[in-house]
Amino acid sequence: MRQSFDDTADRSYGPRHLPLIRKAMAEQGLDGFLTPHEDEHQNEYLPAANDRLAWATGFTGSAGAAVILKDKAAIFVDGRYALQVLDQVDTGLFEVRDLVEGGVPAYLETALDRGSVVGYDPKLHSPDALERLSAAAARAGARLKPVDPNPLDRAWGAERPAQPAAAVVPHPLEFAGEASADKRRRVGESLGKAGAEAAVITAPASIAWLFNIRGGDVIRSPLPLGQAILEEDGSAILFLDPAKVSEDLPAWLGNSVTLQAPDALPAVLDAFKGRRVLVDPAQSSAWYFERLRHAGAEIVRAQDPTALPRARKNAVEVEGARQAHIRDGAALSRFLHWVSSEAQAGLPDELEVVRKLEGFREATGALKDLSFDTIAGAASNGAIVHYRPTHRLAKKLETGSLLLVDSGAQYLDGTTDVTRTIAIGEPTPEMRDRFTRVLKGHLALARVRFPAGTTGSALDGFARAPLWAAGLDYDHGTGHGVGSYLGVHEGPQRISKVPNSVALEPGMIVSNEPGYYKTGGFGIRIENLQVVTEPAEIEGGERPMLGFETLTLAPIDRRLVDKSLLTREELAQLNAYHARVLAVVGPKVPADVAEWLEGACAPIA
């Protein structure tokens, strides 16, 4: 088993660790310390050694922050984690506050005493975030102070796990589709347009993509932790822990890439006097900006220059994604067959559901890792958006309830992410009504055609409108970008009500995952990945339009569809999708599954 069902932190963490952190703070003359969830690499999923927020508070969600003061403390989470934080964190020690509404700055403004000094680790904060935090502290008459060492790390001490050191290996051209030298030349040339001569690249996914390498430093993503400096001519310095450099790596990287140890980075930056260097404030911490400023470099604040080229998958990556999804769809169909037969009778618990699905994926022989811990939410657990089943929380399936399963896999040729919601026993009319509305939104976002320049914010509403019309909504984004054997959540494109200016371009992969959640009742989500297609003429039209090709291939539970709520167009679209699933996946599954699939994919008349 790759997935563990143990709690990685618990309510005792705060009471045990907060005094240690406060002691270390006091020794460094600090009245407070800021603890974001992000680590030195702005990772979403953290190596255990960098999950400082969990160690300090017990909270294991993927976003959040804490402010630890001498006599009080607060933890900040967003709406997704409103329930989880109450379960994991000792609320006698930590006041729970909203990460988005007001957030940390509003707290600092009211909670800090005049004259107090609050420390922060400059490697853990973006320069923009720090500016807002500093302004808020100033309004309270307090100030922020960069500290090194990090007092939390000192408090953690010997108990802290080692930094990861998984081997970094080549990612072959048959999967990458473009040689690193070509990528570096192409991105290098783009630096001039941004007014820069060189770029500091620190996002692990960017490092992996640019050099066609993969690592194992972060759970669930084949990311190598490191940094790089890319020059306009495409040459580069790659900073990697020598312990991680696999034998064939130097030859793979070639002559135009110099390998150096990470402790050589500060001196390299210090030599940048007078040079125009691009740094992405959303990806690189304040530490880089401070270091380069002190060195006398001219900083060009701009988006990571690999972000868009990486997001636009090339033809080899798109074809890889198709193959990965056929493979994954076959494993998933075996799983859905099991849920629809044995599990309906045996009513196993969520852990068994997770084990089964992992087993089918493992049996493909191609599984490199899960792309995230499988969410299997039975009945009311399905309504907890970022639920992860553990020994402590797992439920058994119940007849007359729904099972929500959100899962994904890392294969060499692609990353998958799929959610299906399955009726256990007979669903209620309410469940079918909600499911069908979610399905209507999902189908609308799958079939929409749109002109070049359209952003994901402009499409988000299509997935929500059928819920809105019924006085319903869901409190998460509709779609995120997905990497190619990389992170399962990657930008810069996304489909969200949050305004963003990134146009969807051919080759970009996004998820399409509207949902509905009835707290204490059930959860519904339907998620496919889809790739933006090339602009194509439409008969009788004047302007070529982009659109989506659906990658994910697995049946959608027909028993949950109320066809009276579907238009003819929607019904035809659902039937066509199921026909495609049957045609493509049918031949890849054992006979009993194939037989079941025929029924599961039969057209709704």
Next chain:
Amino acid sequence: MRQSFDDTADRSYGPRHLPLIRKAMAEQGLDGFLTPHEDEHQNEYLPAANDRLAWATGFTGSAGAAVILKDKAAIFVDGRYALQVLDQVDTGLFEVRDLVEGGVPAYLETALDRGSVVGYDPKLHSPDALERLSAAAARAGARLKPVDPNPLDRAWGAERPAQPAAAVVPHPLEFAGEASADKRRRVGESLGKAGAEAAVITAPASIAWLFNIRGGDVIRSPLPLGQAILEEDGSAILFLDPAKVSEDLPAWLGNSVTLQAPDALPAVLDAFKGRRVLVDPAQSSAWYFERLRHAGAEIVRAQDPTALPRARKNAVEVEGARQAHIRDGAALSRFLHWVSSEAQAGLPDELEVVRKLEGFREATGALKDLSFDTIAGAASNGAIVHYRPTHRLAKKLETGSLLLVDSGAQYLDGTTDVTRTIAIGEPTPEMRDRFTRVLKGHLALARVRFPAGTTGSALDGFARAPLWAAGLDYDHGTGHGVGSYLGVHEGPQRISKVPNSVALEPGMIVSNEPGYYKTGGFGIRIENLQVVTEPAEIEGGERPMLGFETLTLAPIDRRLVDKSLLTREELAQLNAYHARVLAVVGPKVPADVAEWLEGACAPIA
């Protein structure tokens, strides 16, 4: 007649005026001069005295810019004006460039010689725009220099019209709905939250709203040109030309408003040392920022604090808008009746169409002004989005073509803006197909329900999707905000594919105006104004949803509707709208019009 059909500028303007401007530039030691369309008040519609771009180039569009160098010049317009600029401007003198793609900065970067000095009038540029322009000039090794006097104004000399000086009059409470003192107290209190003690207000619409006054300085909008300084306690200084101050104005403004002449403003700003002053960089020119910086004020860059309160119409203003639209809908119905009867036979020209419509509005006895020059575009003229009929350009109506009429009125109780497209003779199947797709988008945006926090960018796609699906689109925004007896184009809300973060709130009025344009053929646009409604429960739902109440009441040409393209929901929605038009407007029109209206509003079965 209020509307004139004369050309206000022509192709001879460039050849006649460019040498004069270059001479004035040379006398001031300048190698170039920047000429934006905007004036000192960032107006959209300009007093003749401030339409510098038209005087320099001949171009009369509502957005644009020119760069005049010693030996070359360029004019910048957006896609709306791509055709018009070729008609109005001598392209032997002015290179035509895109205002959006690259725009002025890209031109400066390539066109300026090293060491050259380009002048600008700091009262005509926003600080953000200037920053981009300065950076571009610097990349070319040139520099920008603020100049006073403006060399173009010197060149214009005695030929320049006088500055407007229309009387500024009270806007009574029965229309404004909230006393100025209450508005000022409310907005004043909000300054503290933005970290300011006072605000500089320069947008004419903000001045008008905040003090409940109206003026006549700008054609088509009852705007008073002036400036104000608002204090946290709600007291204010209002800078108005004494010649414009009507007799009863001082008493109307009350004791907490000090009236001063505009030439007193610089000295008032100079005394702001150490004070925290809010200024909106989108509304107030670089001149204010420079002046305050020199004075030692602490500038708080933030949105004009009246922008949102002004956009959220109060109950009196919303009821006023309803009444204005009933009155306007009756005038418009008389006009549509005329188009559908006499005009179909007589085939008059566009000027007669404009005269007729203005006549019906004038006959209401309540017309204060048009809200903009009526666009009556027959046949191919309808495809020119910002067309205005003139003696030179006007066409006669043609059988088998479409007539697009976009018009609006200023009444004391509200501002209207409505577009109808009418078949002249028998429409072609293509016209009906396109019209019905535009209608589907219009209906979708009229019926959508959405949660609090939703922006206009998130709704824009609903109006476009039926066109997108057919490979079609339109190159303008879908909706703009509208004032209450104020500007017909007012922010901050809008419905557009351009990302914006302004949530739609109850009381905001927006237009809903998708279109389709076949160059050289015909133009289609369907425009109603609609007001955002209070959040309301939906039966069976969980979250209250906002929505729209349609204000505009006039029939949509049924002969252009291809009902086979409409869903049952869309058909029911159109029929319900027509039933409402008939019920509300029918009793307000003469008998022959009422009889015609019955047919025009009859349900489509």
